[in-house]
Amino acid sequence: ELKVEQNPLFLSMQEGKNYTIYCNYSTTSDRLYWYRQDPGKSLESLFVLLSNGAVKQEGRLMASLDTKARLSTLHITAAVHDLSATYFCAVAMEYGNKLVFGAGTILRVKS
Amino acid sequence: DGGITQSPKYLFRKEGQNVTLSCEQNLNHDAMYWYRQDPGQGLRLIYYSQIVNDFQKGDIAEGYSVSREKKESFPLTVTSAQKNPTAFYLCASSIQAGGLNEQFFGPGTRLTVL
Numbered sequence: 001e002l003k004v005e006q007n008p009l010f011l012s013m014q015e016g017k018n019y020t021i022y023c024n025y026s027t028t029s030d031r032l033y034w035y036r037q038d039p040g041k042s043l044e045s046l047f048v049l050l051s052n053g054a055v056k057q058e059g060r061l062m063a064s065l066d067t068k069a070r071l072s073t074l075h076i077t078a079a080v081h082d083l084s085a086t087y088f089c090a091v092a093m094e095y096g097n098k099l100v101f102g103a104g105t106i107l108r109v110k111s
Numbered sequence: 112d113g114g115i116t117q118s119p120k121y122l123f124r125k126e127g128q129n130v131t132l133s134c135e136q137n138l139n140h141d142a143m144y145w146y147r148q149d150p151g152q153g154l155r156l157i158y159y160s161q162i163v164n165d166f167q168k169g170d171i172a173e174g175y176s177v178s179r180e181k182k183e184s185f186p187l188t189v190t191s192a193q194k195n196p197t198a199f200y201l202c203a204s205s206i207q208a209g210g211l212n213e214q215f216f217g218p219g220t221r222l223t224v225l
Contacts, residue, residue, distance in 0.1 A: 004153075031212065033213065033214070035216075040221075041218070041219075042201060042216045042217060042218045042219050043154075043201065043203075043216040044216075045213055045214075045215065048213050088153060088154070090154075090214075092212065097142055097159070097161065097205060097207070097212050097214075098156060098159065098169070099156070099214060101146075101153035101154040101155075102153055103151075103152060103153045104151075104152070104153050106151075
């Protein structure tokens with residue numbers, strides 16, 4: 001059974017600081033997704049990571065995937081208040097299109 | 112504009128009632144999904160459908176039912192057998208074939224049992 005673990009579950013950051021969110025998963029997978037959710041809203045797709053060593057960057061967010069370690073990271077550079085949200089990683093089952101989601105990381109950026 | 116719509120945005124249900132949540136997409140996606148989100152938790156898969164007239168149970172299907180009569184539509188019925196239905200329900204869709212299989216989400220329906 002595929003399990004996905006995110007940490008930390010809650011992150012309070014100062015503006016301008018850097019931090020990393022970790023996503024570990026338990027079985028082989030070839031696809032990993034990062035989503036953002038604002039309070040009371042739906043999920044917005046941030047990154048799709050398809051292969052070992054994949055790195056994607058958008059603004060102050062950078063995601064990477066290490067399939068051998070079964071680990072993905074979401075790195076935040078010089079945080080700003082607008083990044084405050086909940087971030088989810090989701091891992092695809094090896095066969096088929098089912099996703100298993102992590103519990104989410106609540107990020108609060110303080111001025 | 113292509114996208115996924117869900118209705119209603121808010122829904123209130125009395126104990127013992129069945130209610131149906133609507134999900135429609137005009138993205139021409141083959142696969143559609145229903146998730147449940149409880150406060151402070153991740154998403155859990157209720158049902159999914161990879162093709163018209165076919166669907167499979169997800170991890171928490173008990174007390175729910177679905178149909179997939181049209182490619183564009185995947186309604187979810189929350190039955191009276193669902194013991195604790197108060198939650199945020201999200202519908203998603205994805206292209207079946209191809210490498211990305213990225214799921215795109217609708218705006219959600221917040222269901223409250225009175």
